[in-house]
Amino acid sequence: MVDIMAARRQLPEGVTGDCMHDEAAGVTVYAVSSLHQLLPKADVVFICTPGTAATVGLLGAAELALLPRSCHVVNVGRATAIDEDALWEWVNIDEGRRGSYAADVWWTEPPMSGDLTQHPISYLGKYDWPSLHNVVCSAHSGGGMGMAEQEHGRVRECMNVVEATMGKRSWPRAADLDAGY
Numbered sequence: 001m002v003d004i005m006a007a008r009r010q011l012p013e014g015v016t017g018d019c020m021h022d023e024a025a026g027v028t029v030y031a032v033s034s035l036h037q038l039l040p041k042a043d044v045v046f047i048c049t050p051g052t053a054a055t056v057g058l059l060g061a062a063e064l065a066l067l068p069r070s071c072h073v074v075n076v077g078r079a080t081a082i083d084e085d086a087l088w089e090w091v092n093i094d095e096g097r098r099g100s101y102a103a104d105v106w107w108t109e110p111p112m113s114g115d116l117t118q119h120p121i122s123y124l125g126k127y128d129w130p131s132l133h134n135v136v137c138s139a140h141s142g143g144g145m146g147m148a149e150q151e152h153g154r155v156r157e158c159m160n161v162v163e164a165t166m167g168k169r170s171w172p173r174a175a176d177l178d179a180g181y
Helices: 032-041 061-066 084-092 148-165
Strands: 004-008 019-022 027-031 044-047 072-075 100-103 135-137
Touching (some): 004 032, 027 032, 100 148
Antiparallel strands (some): 019 027
């Protein structure tokens, strides 16, 4: 059985307390003020936030320190939701950790035009993310939003990555660093 918990900026109008349970979706939604209580319970954290002033640095060193050692963090929102320096430290702490980080969003996005093979993978940020065994790098691609088949495919791909990081399957695709992705 999987407990799905979510945090959002504000709960819908009329909700009393700090959470609501959506029976149909099987999700308990908490106010973002409960984030520090939720993080120690997480096996996987999906970050799906927009890039706003309120979401910059949502997860910093203090929040990452609350995560269990085996937690997997997947960011498909905006890279700036996580402090890059704190995340680099977190993914490099060994201490028997089996956790990982996977993302298709980065602190510096690749150029919008031209030959991407001519741009080193350093556009991901200030660290060599692809060099780490517990980090999965993917190109940011938001096309097809609202198309059920595309969105279901993305969910399947996310679950493939989560299962791979948990050792339950092989990696769906490896990065080709020579090609730049």
